[in-house]
Every structure is written in structure tokens, then in C-alpha cells.
Amino acid sequence: MNVIVTGGAGFIGSNFVFHMLEKYPDYRIICLDKLTYAGNLSTLESVMDNPNFKFYKVDICDVPAIDKIFAEEKPDVVVNFAAESHVDRSIENPQVFLETNIIGTSVLMDACRKYGNIRYHQVSTDEVYGDLPLDRPDLFFTETTPLHTSSPYSSSKASADLLVLAYYRTYGLPVTISRCSNNYGPYHFPEKLIPLMIANALNDKPLPVYGEGLNVRDWLYVKDHCKAIDLIIHKGKIGEVYNVGGHNEMRNIDIVKLICKELGKSEDLITFVADRKGHDMRYAIDPTKIHNELGWLPETKFEDGIKLTIDWYLNNRKWWEDIISGEYQNYYHKMYDER
Numbered sequence: 513m514n515v516i517v518t519g520g521a522g523f524i525g526s527n528f529v530f531h532m533l534e535k536y537p538d539y540r541i542i543c544l545d546k547l548t549y550a551g552n553l554s555t556l557e558s559v560m561d562n563p564n565f566k567f568y569k570v571d572i573c574d575v576p577a578i579d580k581i582f583a584e585e586k587p588d589v590v591v592n593f594a595a596e597s598h599v600d601r602s603i604e605n606p607q608v609f610l611e612t613n614i615i616g617t618s619v620l621m622d623a624c625r626k627y628g629n630i631r632y633h634q635v636s637t638d639e640v641y642g643d644l645p646l647d648r649p650d651l652f653f654t655e656t657t658p659l660h661t662s663s664p665y666s667s668s669k670a671s672a673d674l675l676v677l678a679y680y681r682t683y684g685l686p687v688t689i690s691r692c693s694n695n696y697g698p699y700h701f702p703e704k705l706i707p708l709m710i711a712n713a714l715n716d717k718p719l720p721v722y723g724e725g726l727n728v729r730d731w732l733y734v735k736d737h738c739k740a741i742d743l744i745i746h747k748g749k750i751g752e753v754y755n756v757g758g759h760n761e762m763r764n765i766d767i768v769k770l771i772c773k774e775l776g777k778s779e780d781l782i783t784f785v786a787d788r789k790g791h792d793m794r795y796a797i798d799p800t801k802i803h804n805e806l807g808w809l810p811e812t813k814f815e816d817g818i819k820l821t822i823d824w825y826l827n828n829r830k831w832w833e834d835i836i837s838g839e840y841q842n843y844y845h846k847m848y849d850e851r
């Protein structure tokens with residue numbers, strides 16, 4: 513089987529590449545990635561020489577280049593991780609989110625149609641459902657919760673989801689969509705909450721918590737997300753949406769305090785800063801459908817996963833230090849100085 517994985521030099525995509533190469537030694541994994549600021553070839557170093565792995569530096573919006581790759585590689589399945597993924601950046605500059613997340617999705621699906629009605633999986637997010645109030649812990653996102661987005665990022669992902677479902681209904685393209693909650697784990701880009709706090713704490717820098725830190729996210733270890741996508745592309749029902757999440761809701765402030773504790777750093781590093789515009793209060797996934805239909809359950813408990821993650825950042829300092837010493841400095845100053 514030939515599997516195209518887009519965005520495979522990013523956080524979740526790279527973890528998925530590793531998962532697939534290890535679990536299916538007879539599959540070919542073809543990674544397509546533009547290598548934006550968030551893509552990192554060093555992440556894929558350990559698989560570059562694997563004969564079952566091939567890497568193309570390409571923009572998913574580039575129609576002729578995508579056409580050529582599909583013609584040459586003859587994929588059986590396409591899994592689309594490629595995206596602009598950071599809410600704060602989408603607030604600063606929405607345009608590139610619309611290009612990659614919406615247009616890029618349609619370019620990939622057009623190639624799927626052109627080269628033999630290829631199976632297509634869209635990696636989406638729980639953020640398409642908007643947010644839930646803090647005082648209604650009984651409410652969860654199900655697959656039928658209306659789309660109700662807050663940020664340019666989530667709006668671009670919701671737009672892509674609608675296009676994917678339109679390609680199913682209009683052209684009969686064999687599609688599935690997964691909508692997962694917040695991931696954490698190895699190779700998470702240090703602009704996101706957990707790796708940012710780990711990196712800053714290790715450097716004894718302030719830990720910038722937005723607002724009062726009361727916002728709740730539903731955290732899932734990245735490898736559990738990869739296993740869910742693996743199940744969906746092999747056993748999922750065509751045309752269906754699957755929510756993925758592990759019932760692990762935590763307040764931001766509690767995560768940051770936990771990181772301080774694990775690293776033996778003082779909570780005095782915590783600095784409350786101006787809130788994110790339009791900041792979603794709470795995300796919480798109901799994963800009943802994927803559990804009942806495909807037998808998926810998260811395997812990594814948060815208390816284990818966070819330790820594994822912190823250990824990974826301790827043991828792979830070069831990976832994130834190279835990132836935060838480059839262009840990231842400009843980003844950090846722009847977003848956090850005088851916030």
C-alpha cells in the first residue's frame with residue numbers, strides 16, 4: 513500500500529510517519545511537506561534512509577507539483593496533516609491559513625479524484641465546534657454538534673471539513689474526517705502551550721499564561737491520535753466523521769504548575785499576560801463513536817504522557833534549541849514582549 517502523508521515534517525504528521533513505518537513494514541510512506549517554519553527535516557532524519565520512505569518538499573497548493581507526485585507515486589490513501597496550525601498566528605495573519613488549510617485541501621482532493629478516486633482522510637480538530645461553557649461540565653462535542661468556530665484557524669479547518677464532505681456527496685470521493693482534541697508529545701513545536709512552557713521553564717524564563725489560565729483543553733498523547741487515524745483509514749466508514757479524545761480535561765494553569773513541579777522550577781516563573789482574542793473557554797470531546805465502531809481507546813494516561821514528553825524535551829534539547837534560537841525569536845518578541 514502507498515500512503516501519502518502531507519505535513520509529515522510537523523508534530524503529529526511525523527509521529528504518524530514513525531507509527532506507520534514501524535507497524536506496516538510493507539507499506540510505502542510518501543511524505544509531502546512545504547517545510548514552513550513548523551516543518552523540520554531533522555525530525556525525519558531517522559527515516560530518511562528507509563527504503564519505504566520518500567520525502568518531497570512541496571506546497572499542497574501547488575497543483576502541477578501535486579499532480580506530478582500523484583502520477584508518479586500512485587497512492588492508495590492520502591492522509592492530510594498539512595496545515596497552518598497555530599491559533600495565535602491565525603489572529604495575526606489569517607490569509608495563509610485560508611490558502612493552505614482550505615485551498616490545499618481541495619487541491620489534494622482534486623488529485624485524488626483525478627488519479628482514481630483515491631481514499632482521502634482529513635485530519636481536523638475539535639476546534640471546529642467552537643467552545644463549551646465552563647459551568648456545563650455535562651456538555652461534550654459529538655460528531656453532530658454544529659460547527660461554530662471562533663478563530664481564523666478553526667474557521668479555515670471547518671471550511672475544509674465542509675469541502676471534504678461536499679467532495680463525498682458530489683463526486684463520491686471516499687473520504688473520512690477525524691476531529692481530535694489537543695495533542696501533546698515529542699516533536700511538538702515550541703510555540704504551543706506545553707512545549708513552550710517546558711522550554712521556557714528549562715531556561716528560567718517567564719511562563720506566559722493567557723488571561724487567568726482557566727481555559728480548559730482535552731489533552732491526548734500524540735501516539736494515541738496516530739493510532740486512531742490508522743484505525744480510521746483501515747476500518748472507518750466512508751463519508752463519516754470521527755471525534756478523537758481521551759476525556760482528559762485540564763485547566764491551562766494546572767498544566768503549567770505541573771510542568772514547574774516536574775522540572776523542579778518555582779511557580780514564581782508564571783506570568784499572567786493579556787488574553788488571546790476570542791479565546792475558546794473549554795474543549796471536550798465525546799469519543800463514543802470511535803470507541804463503539806472501531807474499538808479505539810486512548811492508551812496513555814496524562815500523568816505518564818506528560819512525564820514521557822518532559823523527558824523527551826530534556827533528552828532532545830538540540831531539536832528545540834535549534835528552533836527557538838532562529839526565526840522563532842522574532843515571533844516570540846512580537847507575540848510576548850509587552851503583552
Ligand code: NAD
Nearest residue numbers: 519521522523524546547548550551571572594595694695
Ligand atoms: P504543525 O504545525 O506541527 O505541522 C504542520 C506541518 O504542515 C508542517 O510540517 C508544515 O511544514 C506543513 N505545511 C504547512 N503548510 C503546508 C503547505 N502549504 N504544504 C505542505 N506542507 C505544509 O501541526 P500539527 O500540530 O502537527 O497539526 C497537524 C494537523 O493536525 C493539522 O491539520 C491540525 O489542524 C490538526 N490538529 C492538530 C492538533 C494539535 O493539538 N496539534 C489537534 C487536532 C488536530
Ligand code: TYD
Nearest residue numbers: 599694703704705706720721722727729764
Ligand atoms: P495552544 O497550545 O496554542 O493550543 P489551542 O489554542 O489550539 O488549544 O494553547 C493551549 C491553551 O494554552 C490555550 O487556551 C491558550 C493557552 N496558552 C497560554 O496560556 N500561553 C501561551 O503562551 C500559549 C501558547 C497558549
